[in-house]
Amino acid sequence: MPAPADILLQVRDLRTWFLTDAGPVRAVDGVSFDLRAGETLGIVGESGSGKSVCAKSIMRLLDEPARIVGGSILFQGRDLANLDEAAIRSVRGREIAMVFQDPMTSLNPVLRIARQLVEAMTAHGRFTPKAARLRAIDLLRRMGVGAPERAINSYPHQFSGGMRQRVMLSMGFSNEPALLIADEPTTALDVTIQAQILELLRELNHDFGTAVILISHDLGVIANVCQRILVMYAGEVVEEGPPEELLSDPRHPYTWALLHAAPRIDATATDRRLATIDGQPPDPRAWPDGCRFRARCPFAIAQCADHPALLPINDTRASRCWVTQQGGTLRPPERAHPAPTMAIADARQPLLEVTDLHKHFVLPKDGYFTPARVLRAVDGVSLTVHRGETVGLVGESGCGKSTLARLVTRLHAPTAGKIVFDGIDISQARQSDIRPLRRRMQMIFQDPYASLNPRMSVGEILAGPLLLHRIVDSRSAASGRVGELLDLVGLPATAAGRFPHEFSGGQRQRISIARALAVGPDLVVADEPISALDVNIQAQIINLMVDLQERLGLTYLFIAHDLAVVRHVCDRIIVLYLGKVMEIARAADLFTRPLHPYTSTLIAAAPVPDPRIERTRRHVPMKGEPPSAVNPPSGCRFRTRCPIAQPRCTVEEPVLQPGVAGQMVACHFPGAL
Amino acid sequence: MSLAPALIMPRMASPTRRWVRRYGLAAAGAVIVIVWVLAAIFAPLVSPHDPYLVNVVNRLKPPSALHWLGTDALGRDVFTRIIYGARISLAVGLVVVLVGGLFGTLLGAVAAYARGWAEEALMRVTDLVFCFPPIVLAMAIAAALGIGTVNTVIAMLVVWWPKFARLARSLVITQRSLEYVEAAQSVGFGPVHILGRQIIPNAVGPLIVLVTLDLGHAILVFAGLSFLGLGVVPPTAEWGAMVAEGRELVQQWWVATFPGIAILTVVMGFNFVGDGIRDWLDPHARTR
Numbered sequence: 001m002p003a004p005a006d007i008l009l010q011v012r013d014l015r016t017w018f019l020t021d022a023g024p025v026r027a028v029d030g031v032s033f034d035l036r037a038g039e040t041l042g043i044v045g046e047s048g049s050g051k052s053v054c055a056k057s058i059m060r061l062l063d064e065p066a067r068i069v070g071g072s073i074l075f076q077g078r079d080l081a082n083l084d085e086a087a088i089r090s091v092r093g094r095e096i097a098m099v100f101q102d103p104m105t106s107l108n109p110v111l112r113i114a115r116q117l118v119e120a121m122t123a124h125g126r127f128t129p130k131a132a133r134l135r136a137i138d139l140l141r142r143m144g145v146g147a148p149e150r151a152i153n154s155y156p157h158q159f160s161g162g163m164r165q166r167v168m169l170s171m172g173f174s175n176e177p178a179l180l181i182a183d184e185p186t187t188a189l190d191v192t193i194q195a196q197i198l199e200l201l202r203e204l205n206h207d208f209g210t211a212v213i214l215i216s217h218d219l220g221v222i223a224n225v226c227q228r229i230l231v232m233y234a235g236e237v238v239e240e241g242p243p244e245e246l247l248s249d250p251r252h253p254y255t256w257a258l259l260h261a262a263p264r265i266d267a268t269a270t271d272r273r274l275a276t277i278d279g280q281p282p283d284p285r286a287w288p289d290g291c292r293f294r295a296r297c298p299f300a301i302a303q304c305a306d307h308p309a310l311l312p313i314n315d316t317r318a319s320r321c322w323v324t325q326q327g328g329t330l331r332p333p334e335r336a337h338p339a340p341t342m343a344i345a346d347a348r349q350p351l352l353e354v355t356d357l358h359k360h361f362v363l364p365k366d367g368y369f370t371p372a373r374v375l376r377a378v379d380g381v382s383l384t385v386h387r388g389e390t391v392g393l394v395g396e397s398g399c400g401k402s403t404l405a406r407l408v409t410r411l412h413a414p415t416a417g418k419i420v421f422d423g424i425d426i427s428q429a430r431q432s433d434i435r436p437l438r439r440r441m442q443m444i445f446q447d448p449y450a451s452l453n454p455r456m457s458v459g460e461i462l463a464g465p466l467l468l469h470r471i472v473d474s475r476s477a478a479s480g481r482v483g484e485l486l487d488l489v490g491l492p493a494t495a496a497g498r499f500p501h502e503f504s505g506g507q508r509q510r511i512s513i514a515r516a517l518a519v520g521p522d523l524v525v526a527d528e529p530i531s532a533l534d535v536n537i538q539a540q541i542i543n544l545m546v547d548l549q550e551r552l553g554l555t556y557l558f559i560a561h562d563l564a565v566v567r568h569v570c571d572r573i574i575v576l577y578l579g580k581v582m583e584i585a586r587a588a589d590l591f592t593r594p595l596h597p598y599t600s601t602l603i604a605a606a607p608v609p610d611p612r613i614e615r616t617r618r619h620v621p622m623k624g625e626p627p628s629a630v631n632p633p634s635g636c637r638f639r640t641r642c643p644i645a646q647p648r649c650t651v652e653e654p655v656l657q658p659g660v661a662g663q664m665v666a667c668h669f670p671g672a673l
Numbered sequence: 674m675s676l677a678p679a680l681i682m683p684r685m686a687s688p689t690r691r692w693v694r695r696y697g698l699a700a701a702g703a704v705i706v707i708v709w710v711l712a713a714i715f716a717p718l719v720s721p722h723d724p725y726l727v728n729v730v731n732r733l734k735p736p737s738a739l740h741w742l743g744t745d746a747l748g749r750d751v752f753t754r755i756i757y758g759a760r761i762s763l764a765v766g767l768v769v770v771l772v773g774g775l776f777g778t779l780l781g782a783v784a785a786y787a788r789g790w791a792e793e794a795l796m797r798v799t800d801l802v803f804c805f806p807p808i809v810l811a812m813a814i815a816a817a818l819g820i821g822t823v824n825t826v827i828a829m830l831v832v833w834w835p836k837f838a839r840l841a842r843s844l845v846i847t848q849r850s851l852e853y854v855e856a857a858q859s860v861g862f863g864p865v866h867i868l869g870r871q872i873i874p875n876a877v878g879p880l881i882v883l884v885t886l887d888l889g890h891a892i893l894v895f896a897g898l899s900f901l902g903l904g905v906v907p908p909t910a911e912w913g914a915m916v917a918e919g920r921e922l923v924q925q926w927w928v929a930t931f932p933g934i935a936i937l938t939v940v941m942g943f944n945f946v947g948d949g950i951r952d953w954l955d956p957h958a959r960t961r
Binding site: 435438441443447450452455464465512518 | 855
């Protein structure tokens with residue numbers, strides 16, 4: 001097939017394998033796609049699907065033992081797969097630029113921003129250092145970095161994550177590349193900053209005509225930037241098409257599963273359970289014969305034992321599925337459970353009552369004679385959690401939500417304020433006094449890789465709490481109980497003898513939940529329990545948590561930055577900003593009628609995986625970055641980013657007071673936005 | 674599909690060659706160490722002579738069939754004395770590194786976990802010891818305590834623990850920030866359990882590497898002190914002391930050379946093993 005004139009990149013049957021001792025890991029196994037000049041292409045898939053390796057193959061940024069073992073990458077008449085090192089270096093940065101996920105590590109910490117930007121430009125000999133410096137300032141201004149003449153002389157650590165990503169984009173665009181590859185560029189950022197960066201990407205694509213390949217696990221992110229989407233699964237492209245069609249009418253069951261597993265911010269949940277697909281992605285050392293999705297596919301037919309080809313559906317779409325190629329449809333998922341009647345009694349007992357809680361961290365002094373600086377991580381928070389309910393705690397990173405979680409479980413001691421757990425004041429209790437209470441409040445942690453001790457078997461991890469609190473009196477009784485706990489979280493009893501590294505992220509999070517449940521707690525504080533997991537695994541863990549709540553009558557304090565998840569699982573939601581409560585409301589009310597401008601901007605910033613709906617949604621621009629909690633703004637803390645701030649907000653701090661229908665809001669102009 | 678394996682296979686070295694490339698030195702080191710340990714344990718069986726039998730008539734004989742490595746100034750068999758010397762060198766090295774390592778590890782781990790003033794106090798003491806040149810400090814202490822193996826070991830222990838304290842502290846600080854420690858706290862475990870049963874087992878890998886690399890170093894320092902006359906009491910067979918005895922006998926090169934070679938091989942052996950363990954524990958080095 002001769003390439004049309006405007007085809008910029010033509011990838012054909014690309015195979016990138018990791019040649020390990022244990023045999024080849026076929027990470028990318030036969031990927032083909034075209035990219036036109038100026039086009040935006042999204043690649044979506046779960047971790048291990050090969051999307052990042054695919055991008056790195058185009059840049060030839062592969063480390064041993066990864067190697068391109070087959071296929072071609074035609075870029076402007078050259079096959080990048082076979083270029084020598086010197087030739088590929090002249091392509092990298094000059095013609096193809098890349099922006100990585102982690103803005104904290106992708107800039108060199110010991111060099112000033114100016115030097116890094118200037119070097120990126122002078123390395124290809126297109127600019128003199130002087131011209132490059134002027135251009136760098138222009139670029140930073142274009143990327144939305146305030147006061148670029150000053151900022152250019154900073155070191156990377158002086159910048160926030162969002163600002164560093166802007167610097168990375170400046171570097172990426174500095175040589176006017178024909179193609180920019182962005183590998184999960186917003187995954188490490190807050191939702192408001194993500195919205196800013198995505199908007200910037202759209203503008204840059206429009207203004208410079210640079211083609212963009214955007215890699216993400218989040219369909220919402222992809223849907224709103226890209227003109228075309230590739231869905232990858234098990235090293236292959238399984239579906240391809242424009243977002244409007246692909247996301248409303250998926251033709252591959254994996255796309256279908258991704259779409260239904262993610263809770264949506266624009267939909268009211270009738271049931272807290274999400275549609276999930278069973279099982280794990282297959283082992284890349286030995287992809288299964290036939291369709292690689294067959295083992296997990298709810299629609300599989302006999303023909304799926306043969307490997308399907310990626311066949312066109314129409315001019316713009318293609319899918320690798322026997323079912324839809326034969327005209328079959330993918331029906332919407334059936335809800336196994338009817339909508340549960342959330343019987344919320346009026347006279348509920350409070351299980352946890354927090355009053356005017358403060359936690360101040362004293363930072364190291366700059367010098368002997370400077371006053372100590374104080375970080376007010378939690379600065380006067382009051383909240384109540386009733387028995388049997390799920391309370392969500394949301395806010396951007398640095399708003400104090402994790403600190404709050406560690407205060408109510410008394411892993412940290414509060415600076416001031418009162419924490420009453422089931423009638424017992426624990427705010428100043430000593431650790432030895434709290435220890436008996438630990439049976440009744442437990443925590444689930446964010447990072448499934450760090451929260452389990454790698455040197456202990458799962459059995460030991462789960463038996464430890466049982467023996468400590470004398471819930472069982474012997475090791476043999478403990479092992480019986482461990483089996484029950486594993487069964488409760490959907491793991492086989494044989495898991496007890498294995499070690500955490502033998503499990504996937506989702507399975508580890510199940511173990512973490514089992515450990516929390518081992519002691520039979522009333523309150524479970526979950527600190528971002530699903531944010532490190534893939535969409536489908538997130539849905540499985542949410543379903544498990546909902547099941548357990550119904551069976552065991554648990555009370556959850558659920559901390560998350562993902563509003564869609566919070567909307568989906570929580571009864572009530574507390575919005576935090578810089579250590580203070582901005583708004584408290586029932587989940588449904590908060591999303592239909594946000595009273596605080598911060599809540600409105602947060603909701604508006606969360607992307608919806610449907611470009612047609614996204615176009616109709618109201619977009620409230622969120623200005624700038626969150627200020628530092630060391631030196632918060634006077635008056636209302638949100639005023640520096642608030643679209644409706646008035647002079648009054650600078651001098652007078654709004655108090656949290658009842659708004660309409662039991663909603664609490666800390667704003668002088670509630671509901672004005 | 675069919676072309677891909679053909680592309681790869683020539684590049685994949687055979688498993689044996691890859692094993693040799695990766696663990697060859699470590700295996701060689703292990704062999705050296707094992708040979709020395711066996712020689713030390715079975716010294717009376719493998720040595721042909723009595724290490725302390727003085728035979729002045731037979732003094733300073735060059736290597737021969739009877740005396741494989743010659744005899745020293747008192748007519749004692751050098752080979753036999755080297756074999757017996759391995760006993761004291763290995764024993765002292767092991768005691769110094771294990772006792773010093775254990776003490777330093779506990780101190781550093783407690784300091785890291787306790788934080789605050791306890792950490793400050795413990796680590797400043799460590800710094801205090803650290804700021805003296807270790808061999809000079811050990812010499813001073815050994816000289817003050819008087820000559821003798823036990824006193825030398827005590828002197829070495831005083832200077833030996835700080836590096837373990839520092840390493841253990843940094844390892845525990847890394848582990849302490851991981852969520853499993855918070856999880857253990859939230860379950861209700863006390864500090865002794867968390868530090869001893871959960872954190873230290875996770876920090877032990879680099880400590881084992883340091884112990885192994887350090888064994889050779891401890892043997893070297895002990896030999897050095899003995900060489901200076903601050904170690905063993907004559908006529909104890911000890912490598913450093915033997916080198917010292919032969920250092921002016923230029924014509925009778927074998928008296929000083931062979932104990933020196935013994936020190937060299939044992940230190941090298943432990944270094945190879947230590948490097949091997951470090952590579953084996955480091956996943957980045959493992960994939961290379």
